[in-house]
Amino acid sequence: MSGSNSSLEFLFAGIIQAVDLIVRMDPYVASVTKVQLMVSGVAVILSAITAIALASAISFSEFRGKELLRTAINTSMGLPPVAVGLVVFLFLTRRGPIGFLDLIYTPAAMIIAQYILATPIITGVSITAIESIPRKVWDTAYTLGGTKLDVSLQVLKEARLGIITAILAGFGRAIAEVGAILTVGGNIVHQLYLGGVLQDVSYTRTLTTAITVETRQGNIPEAIAFGIILLILSFFVNFIAMWVRKRSVG
């Protein structure tokens, strides 16, 4: 009886402290959140640009190896993050082919890894969105005097909600992922004097990697705080995705 009571108290106390950390914007918690948003945000923006270009090329033009590329994209949609992390690590590590760039254990390395993870998803879902636009819409644009470019731009416009959903799916994958960024980012914090106090500040530590390390070290309030922020983020992304889907139906 007392055991379950104290375990509830332990959970409760953890949550209260976590909320406190979030509300008073603890510098450590804030820095971890910032790194997460920066890494995943930049990665997804770069992925989106690449993916829309790739999806357009595949949907609007004919070229050799197109089907192969399509298969490669579909296969890559489910790449295991840890494996991607390993490959990026092997390339970036000091002794690797592009080790001289000195990117290993930097946010840039994490961006590269998440870029590789998000691009196939955004591309694949975007292609589906583009190809779900009825042929009649393409034909209408063409018969109204549109050039190939005019037709393609109009079809992209028609598919915009699907493409936004694709980008959100990519972002969802990026913020949920641990394996790749842990491998190439190293989960590093720096200790800095902030206002005269020695303070942990994230360099390559994100919400997901922070949860693994804090849990292991028994820093439950921190772990819960990161969990709450992560859940809010992914809830927010899903909420937008749902809203977009509703609009596209109506």
Added chain:
Amino acid sequence: MIIRTENLCKKFADKQALEDVNIEIRDGEILAILGTSGAGKTTLLRILNLLERPTSGKLYFNGRDMDSYPDLTPLRRKMAMVIQGAPVFNMSVYDNIAWGLRVRGEDERLVGQKVTEVLSLVGLEGYEKRNARTLSGGEAQRVAFAMAAVFRPEVLLLDEPTANLDPITEGAIEDIISRINRMGITVVIATHKQSEAITLANRIAVIKDGRIVQLGTPGEIFYKPRTEFVARFTGAKNIFSGTVVRRDRTQMVVRSGDFDIDIDIDASAADVRTGDFVSFCIRPEEILILRQDIPVNPRHKNVFEGRIKRITPYGGALVRIHIMAKNTLFLADVPRHVAEKMELVKGKDVLFSLKLSALKVLETG
């Protein structure tokens, strides 16, 4: 713009969609391409619109071979097609209609003016800001017309423009088509509705299995069908066959069942000989039910006696009288008020006549 096709063929993987189509679309006319679904109407429109390339054959625009154009875009921009089902873009009505002008690089101030003009042409004033996807079928069809008419193409191709519309909207759309044509735009309509073809078209091309089987004015198509298919498709209804028992220079007598029927000979029946087996037809509105109170002139030919088996409403203002005479069924269309005045009811014995000049000998096929 005059468009002419020469032995146009289109073959899809498993189907010959068009075969040896030779047709000329005249400047300023309304041409209807009339046929059942799957006859090749849409394929023909798509080829004329350069959406599809023919497998073989030639296509001339104002006498110039399509293959001699280095870039087809300027040519395509003289035409527009309203695709069946009126797909509109997921944006405002204004932006939908402005689309064709904008890709042509039209000055944005003129765009507004032209969109407003065309909205009043199709009767959608005040709809500018509505999203086109939220419109009803009839409204979307009007927007589709406006999208195509706004840049004043020389030729407008319409694929089943009134399919799936209610009769009132259908009438409104037909009215819009006439107005667009009066602006000097040549119109080609693919349709399966004979009523639409006869209401709108200057000429009708009947298409069957990818071939044009008859091309002519509505009068020619409906009253002088060349083949049994055209006769059936245009609603000739009374189609019979029999042996020619007698003929002279202007008339022949065909024995069909228990009837000897006199038929005027026109150009198409010129080489029919005595003893030939022929098919012939007469439209239901060409069968006259005679008034009982006036004695029949004995020299009158093709007057027969029969009994009314059934009366069915037909198109509101008409009734269709089913007359059984010596085991042969004749259908006659009569205005409803005439039928009431003549007290035509089921079971009544009537005299009816087949106009000699309205009987048409058909080619087999």
